[in-house]
Amino acid sequence: MDDSYVRRSWVEVDLAIIKKNYDIYRNHLNDQTDIMAVVKADAYGHGDVEVALVLQNQGVKNFAVSNISEAIKLRKAGIGGQILILGYTPVDELDALVEYDITQTIISQEYAQLLIEKKASMKCQLALDTGMNRIGIDVENHSECEKIIRLCYSSLKLTGIFTHLCVADNQDFESDIFTKNQIKKFREICCMISDLQLPYRHYCNSAAGLWHNNDGNLVRLGIILYGLKPSYHNVLPTGIEPALKWKSVVSMVKTVYPGETIGYGRTYFVEKEMQIATIPTGYADGYNRLLSNKGEVLIRGKKAPIVGRICMDQFMVDVSNIPDVEIEEEVVLIGRSGNETITADEMAEMLETIGYEIVCDISKRVPRVYV
Numbered sequence: 001m002d003d004s005y006v007r008r009s010w011v012e013v014d015l016a017i018i019k020k021n022y023d024i025y026r027n028h029l030n031d032q033t034d035i036m037a038v039v040k041a042d043a044y045g046h047g048d049v050e051v052a053l054v055l056q057n058q059g060v061k062n063f064a065v066s067n068i069s070e071a072i073k074l075r076k077a078g079i080g081g082q083i084l085i086l087g088y089t090p091v092d093e094l095d096a097l098v099e100y101d102i103t104q105t106i107i108s109q110e111y112a113q114l115l116i117e118k119k120a121s122m123k124c125q126l127a128l129d130t131g132m133n134r135i136g137i138d139v140e141n142h143s144e145c146e147k148i149i150r151l152c153y154s155s156l157k158l159t160g161i162f163t164h165l166c167v168a169d170n171q172d173f174e175s176d177i178f179t180k181n182q183i184k185k186f187r188e189i190c191c192m193i194s195d196l197q198l199p200y201r202h203y204c205n206s207a208a209g210l211w212h213n214n215d216g217n218l219v220r221l222g223i224i225l226y227g228l229k230p231s232y233h234n235v236l237p238t239g240i241e242p243a244l245k246w247k248s249v250v251s252m253v254k255t256v257y258p259g260e261t262i263g264y265g266r267t268y269f270v271e272k273e274m275q276i277a278t279i280p281t282g283y284a285d286g287y288n289r290l291l292s293n294k295g296e297v298l299i300r301g302k303k304a305p306i307v308g309r310i311c312m313d314q315f316m317v318d319v320s321n322i323p324d325v326e327i328e329e330e331v332v333l334i335g336r337s338g339n340e341t342i343t344a345d346e347m348a349e350m351l352e353t354i355g356y357e358i359v360c361d362i363s364k365r366v367p368r369v370y371v
């Protein structure tokens with residue numbers, strides 16, 4: 001392990017786990033389907049270049065990012081193959097897309113028009129909106145949609161079409177019907193343009209690739225690559241596990257007495273003599289302040305509950321049940337310690353959000369260490 005990082009607050013990413021998650025997921029797909037690794041947002045906080053290079057070595061030839069800066073960063077780091085920008089790029093930047101051979105998503109009819117006016121010459125894929133109402137050409141009017149696709153095909157370097165599913169992670173009856181209907185609409189459009197040479201037709205995210213029939217030739221695999229669940233109620237295939245651990249240390253230990261309070265706003269009242277430890281990680285590191293008086297950390301395989309409010313750079317935990325805690329002892333914020341674990345998914349459930357947000361929020365000042 002790289003030992004040049006400061007042991008204050010750091011993330012350990014196990015790239016072998018990402019590789020294993022990829023292999024397990026891969027085994028669930030048929031041979032006609034390739035994986036497009038979604039490494040946007042710094043690979044969901046795991047480090048985009050590191051993750052992409054490992055997957056490239058595994059044979060992955062398709063990558064997806066959210067914007068042009070992420071795309072260029074990957075190219076410069078030696079990522080070959082297709083790099084698809086899933087969202088908007090200002091038209092001023094089109095030359096850079098050509099220079100770095102980056103594939104741009106055509107996000108709307110207006111955007112298509114702009115690209116055609118500018119005689120844009122980078123590769124493009126066209127997004128179809130089948131019900132998410134975020135980006136894409138509306139598929140409801142079939143003939144209009146077909147017209148736009150054909151126009152893009154003749155005027156731009158169109159290499160594919162795709163759509164995005166918005167409830168593929170929910171397995172209840174109604175969501176299932178909605179997803180199947182989105183897929184049906186996508187297939188109908190595919191049929192109408194089956195004469196065009198479009199190498200890529202795809203609609204699956206992590207969830208859909210596992211739980212829905214896929215006849216696209218790419219699965220855009222994000223969250224499950226990192227070992228997290230699309231929704232906390234999902235059950236992942238055996239062997240898939242989180243690749244990221246978040247650690248910190250104990251910076252101070254002290255005894256507090258009845259009548260005292262802990263932290264900003266005096267939200268924690270000490271009722272009996274207790275030992276508390278200060279942890280040098282805070283909301284500026286992305287440790288969510290809503291965990292105040294609610295979350296837990298692990299020290300020596302035992303749970304230590306958070307007492308008082310999370311500060312910008314520090315917070316306090318109750319270590320009364322862990323004898324003789326010492327400064328510089330390792331603290332697990334996300335990950336395993338002994339027989340206990342805290343997962344990003346559990347933390348997300350506590351915070352009424354999703355694991356994606358927990359890992360994306362770990363800020364840049366927290367070094368990523370690769371093990």
Ligand SMILES: *Cc1c(COP(=O)(O)O)cnc(C)c1O
Nearest residue numbers: 038086164205206220221222223
């Ligand atoms: C982020 C994203 C994905 C990946 O979704 P996961 O749920 O992380 O697998 C796929 N497609 C698009 C368009 C996305 O924006």
